[in-house]
Each structure stands twice: as C-alpha cells, then as structure tokens.
Amino acid sequence: MAQMLSLSSTRWQDTYITREVRRRVWWTLFMADRWCSSGLGLPRQLDDSSSSPESLPTDEHLFHAAFDDNDERRPSSPKLGLWAYMIRLVDIFGSVLDLNRRLIRCSDDSVEGDVLALSQRFEAWEAELPIDKQFNLTNLIEWHHRSHGGTFVALHLGFHHYQTLLYFQYLHNTRSTRSVQYAASCRQHAIEFARLLRVSRERRIACSYPTIGHMALVSSAVLIHTLLYGDDQNLADVRALLVSNFEVITELKEQWPCLQRTVSLSEYFLATAWLTRG
Amino acid sequence: MKVAKSCLQCREAKKRCLQIQGEACSPCIKRKVQCSFEQSSRKQSRRKLEPAITKDSEDSACPCSVLSTSAILDLVDRYIEYVHDKPHSLFHQPTLRQAVRYRTLRPVLLCGICGIGARFSNDIDVKGTSQRFADHAKQLLQHDLDNVCLENIQACILVASLCSSVSQIAAEALYIGLHIQKSILP
Numbered sequence: 001m002a003q004m005l006s007l008s009s010t011r012w013q014d015t016y017i018t019r020e021v022r023r024r025v026w027w028t029l030f031m032a033d034r035w036c037s038s039g040l041g042l043p044r045q046l047d048d049s050s051s052s053p054e055s056l057p058t059d060e061h062l063f064h065a066a067f068d069d070n071d072e073r074r075p076s077s078p079k080l081g082l083w084a085y086m087i088r089l090v091d092i093f094g095s096v097l098d099l100n101r102r103l104i105r106c107s108d109d110s111v112e113g114d115v116l117a118l119s120q121r122f123e124a125w126e127a128e129l130p131i132d133k134q135f136n137l138t139n140l141i142e143w144h145h146r147s148h149g150g151t152f153v154a155l156h157l158g159f160h161h162y163q164t165l166l167y168f169q170y171l172h173n174t175r176s177t178r179s180v181q182y183a184a185s186c187r188q189h190a191i192e193f194a195r196l197l198r199v200s201r202e203r204r205i206a207c208s209y210p211t212i213g214h215m216a217l218v219s220s221a222v223l224i225h226t227l228l229y230g231d232d233q234n235l236a237d238v239r240a241l242l243v244s245n246f247e248v249i250t251e252l253k254e255q256w257p258c259l260q261r262t263v264s265l266s267e268y269f270l271a272t273a274w275l276t277r278g
Numbered sequence: 279m280k281v282a283k284s285c286l287q288c289r290e291a292k293k294r295c296l297q298i299q300g301e302a303c304s305p306c307i308k309r310k311v312q313c314s315f316e317q318s319s320r321k322q323s324r325r326k327l328e329p330a331i332t333k334d335s336e337d338s339a340c341p342c343s344v345l346s347t348s349a350i351l352d353l354v355d356r357y358i359e360y361v362h363d364k365p366h367s368l369f370h371q372p373t374l375r376q377a378v379r380y381r382t383l384r385p386v387l388l389c390g391i392c393g394i395g396a397r398f399s400n401d402i403d404v405k406g407t408s409q410r411f412a413d414h415a416k417q418l419l420q421h422d423l424d425n426v427c428l429e430n431i432q433a434c435i436l437v438a439s440l441c442s443s444v445s446q447i448a449a450e451a452l453y454i455g456l457h458i459q460k461s462i463l464p
Contacts, residue, residue: 015302015313017370024367025431032366032435060363064371083367147359154364208360208398210442255360255397256443 017063024057027087034094035211056084061146082143082151085125085133086158092121093162103169111169112178118166119185126159135159140199150207153200157207160193161215164222171225187230190222194241197248213252213259216245217266224269227276235276242273285313286382341410342388347379349404350388353395354378360398366439368432384429386422389415390436397443412440 014022057063059081099114132139135156143152167186174180197216200207223242227235246266253259284295287306296304302313342350358371374391377383393411396404419433 015306017373018302021368021370022428025428025435028366028368028435029431032438035365057367083363148363150360151363206360207364209365209439211365258443 020058020063023055024083027057027083030087031090034090034097056087057081058084060148060151064147079130082133082148082155085129086151086155088125089155089158089162092118092125093158093165095121096162096166100165100169112176115166115182116178119163119182122159122163122166135196137199140203140205144203144205149200149203149205153196153205153207156196157193157212157215160189160196161218163189164193164218168218168222171222171229186222187226190219190226191238191241193219194223194245198241198244201244201248208252208255210252210256210258213249213256213262216249217262220245220266220269224272227273239273239276242270246270286380287313340385340389340414341407342385342392345392345404350392351375351378353392353399353404355395356398357391357395361394361439366435368435384433386415386418386433387429387436389418390433390440393440394436394443408440412437415440 057080059079060083063081095118099111099118103111126134132142133152133155140149140152143149164186167182167189170179170182171186174183193215197212197219220242223238223245226238227242230238246263246269249259249262249266253263285303285306287293287309288295288303291305291309293305306313345353354375358374362369362371374383378388389411393408393415396406396408396411399405415433416437419430419437422430
C-alpha cells in the first residue's frame with residue numbers, strides 16, 4: 001500500500017507538514033521491515049536505501065513545533081533529525097542481520113572481512129553524528145528538555161545494541177587478536193547499553209516500547225557471559241547493570257505483556273549473577 | 279451524519295472550498311496549509327464527519343464513546359510521550375492533537391492511539407480498555423482494507439504495535455507486510 005501511494009516520493013501539492021508525515025510513515029515501514037525480518041526470520045520487503053538527505057526526516061523539534069506551512073519558525077533548509085540518523089543506523093543493522101543469518105546457516109570462518117567493513121560503517125556513522133546528537137549528559141538533558149529525550153535515547157540504544165549483535169559471535173571465538181578485540185567490543189557495547197538505559201530511567205525519560213525489553217535481554221546475556229568468563233575487573237558494576245536491566249524489563253512488562261518470557265529469562269540471568277558473587 | 283462539503287481549514291477561514299477529488303483543495307494549496315480533505319482517489323469528494331466521541335454515535339461499540347474529550351486527550355498525550363517518535367513516527371503532533379479536539383480524527387486512528395496510550399494510564403480501569411481499543415481498531419481497519427490511503431497505513435502500524443504487545447507476532451508481521459508488498463502504480 002505504501003508503494004502504491006508512492007510515499008517515498010514528494011508531490012508538488014504537498015505542504016511541508018504533509019511531506020514530512022508521508023516521509024516519516026515511509027521510513028517507519030522501512031524500520032519495521034527490518035525489525036520484523038529480524039524477529040521472524042522473514043525476508044525483507046523493502047530494498048536497502050541510499051537514503052539521500054532530501055528523503056530523510058527533518059529535525060523533530062522544529063517539525064513538531066511548526067503548526068502549519070506558513071510558520072515563520074520553520075527554516076527553509078531544515079537539518080536532519082534524530083530519526084534520520086536512526087534510519088542510517090538501521091540500514092547498517094540490516095547488513096548485521098544478513099551476516100548473522102549466514103553464520104547460523106553455515107559456520108563461516110571468512111566473515112572477518114565483513115565484520116571489519118560493518119565495524120567501519122558504525123565508526124563512520126558515529127563520526128558523522130552532529131555535535132548536538134552525540135551522546136553525553138548535556139545533550140541528553142537538552143533533548144529531554146525539548147520533549148524528545150526518548151527519541152535521543154532510542155537512537156543511542158540502537159547504536160549499542162546493533163554492535164552487540166555484530167560482535168556477539170566472538171564471545172567464544174578468540175582465536176586471533178582481532179577476535180579478542182571484537183569480544184571486548186561486544187562486552188563494552190552491552191555495558192554502555194545498560195548504562196544508558198539506567199540513566200534514562202533515573203532521569204524519567206520516557207522510552208517504553210517492547211523492543212527495549214528484547215534489546216535489554218541481549219545486553220543481559222552478554223553481561224552474564226562477562227561475569228562468568230570475562231576478566232574485567234569491575235564485576236560489581238556489571239552485576240549492578242544486570243539488576244538495572246532486570247528492573248527495566250519488569251517495568252516494561254506492566255505495559256507490554258509480550259515481555260513475560262523476557263522477564264523470566266532475565267530472572268534466570270539475575271539468579272546466575274548472584275551465584276557468581278563468590 | 280453530517281456531510282462535510284468543505285475542509286476544516288476553509289471552514290475556519292470562511293473560504294469557499296474548491297476540492298480536487300482525492301487531493302488537497304485549491305485554497306489550501308494556494309495558502310500552503312495541510313488540507314484535511316486530502317485523501318485517496320478511491321474516496322468520494324463528499325466525506326462523512328466521524329466524531330471521535332459522541333453519545334449518539336452509530337459506533338456505540340467504540341470504547342471512545344464512554345470517555346470524555348479530556349480523557350481521550352490524556353491517552354493521546356501518553357502515546358506521544360512514551361511511544362511516538364521512538365519505534366515509529368507517524369504524526370505531526372500539533373495536527374494530531376487538534377484533530378482529536380475538533381473530532382476530525384478517523385476512529386481507526388483514534389482507537390489505535392488510545393489503545394497504546396491506555397497501557398500507560400495510572401487508572402486501572404482505563405488501562406483495562408487497551409485491548410478493547412485494539413480490537414475495535416482492528417475491526418475498523420479490516421472493514422476498510424481495500425481503501426488505499428495514508429491513514430490506513432498509519433492505522434496498520436498502530437494495530438501491528440498492539441498485536442506485538444500481546445505476542446501476536448505473526449499478526450504484527452502481516453499488518454506491516456500487507457502495506458509494503460503491493461503492486462506499484464505510477
């Protein structure tokens with residue numbers, strides 16, 4: 001239906017608001033296509049996009065502040081919004097999914113080149129991020145003040161989650177120097193994910209949808225692996241982050257019953273963490 | 279049911295509405311504002327007003343019919359605060375709130391949004407209406423699936439979210455996939 005309506009194209013009669021809404025709906029389907037494909041193992045239906053800047057969503061704060069097309073606050077060349085960078089990130093996520101599916105179908109020792117290429121794509125994405133969208137406490141507070149803190153958190157949670165998935169295979173594969181580095185990256189991104197989730201919860205930044213619970217479970221799986229097999233010194237911090245992930249998942253289950261099984265798994269991880277206290 | 283001959287913007291501005299079927303009306307195009315009559319080419323130019331809340335609504339099964347406007351707006355605000363612009367981005371928020379206040383938002387969208395917003399209500403009774411909103415939104419959508427329009431795509435995404443929230447994962451994929459995989463028209 002989206003393709004029939006040519007949602008990804010602009011029409012001469014569209015107002016600024018209509019154009020932006022159509023654009024965002026299109027990209028929502030693009031994101032959902034990748035996430036559904038991930039969750040169900042279905043082939044994707046929308047091709048990878050070159051995502052030219054003209055087609056990407058504009059700044060959320062300006063878009064939701066402008067009431068109509070004549071609003072003087074709307075700049076003639078609006079900058080890219082948080083969602084634009086979310087879309088570029090999920091584009092890379094699609095390739096991570098393809099790689100992991102290939103690994104499941106046949107153990108492939110030649111993937112290091114692909115992992116390196118994806119790793120560089122994530123680095124390039126982070127390097128291109130404008131100053132106001134980079135993660136730090138000042139930006140978090142500022143976006144929260146503008147009522148878009150949840151979107152800012154979602155962006156950076158995705159950044160850490162996708163890379164946790166990329167390097168996950170190396171947790172038990174440390175044959176080369178590079179694979180040791182990748183294993184460390186996996187653990188680090190899982191930790192950063194959990195830290196971000198904890199700080200957003202402490203600051204009451206609303207970001208509550210089921211996928212957060214699923215991502216938190218992946219983070220917890222890596223954290224428990226770190227407790228059991230890692231040689232990190234700061235195991236008390238890792239244990240505290242496991243507790244924090246569990247608390248978030250439990251709270252999310254109150255709104256989203258589909259997370260019941262996720263809660264059970266998270267409880268299991270927590271119980272295991274207690275056993276490792278020694 | 280009233281039959282609206284003019285779009286909301288022309289009515290407010292007391293202008294003559296000259297609608298091009300299936301598109302924005304010419305005064306709105308000239309003034310460069312969003313036209314509330316913009317819709318798919320399958321719809322007729324005369325469109326029924328569908329109030330969000332009315333006690334004598336034909337759609338008495340709609341959970342919205344028992345909630346006040348302020349209660350509805352609260353659910354919409356909760357949806358915007360907790361969910362909108364995170365896993366999906368579907369609406370221009372000021373336009374959405376205005377459509378709820380003026381009762382011009384299509385019931386399928388209102389039910390989908392309220393179904394999600396209700397999950398975050400502190401009132402247990404309101405929270406319990408979430409599944410009723412979801413079921414009603416699904417029903418309305420299923421009866422109108424052959425209508426190719428932006429609002430139905432937005433509704434599909436909302437209904438998909440509601441399906442996934444109760445682990446109806448296959449249904450979620452169906453509603454998302456349904457509106458992506460179609461034949462392409464110029």
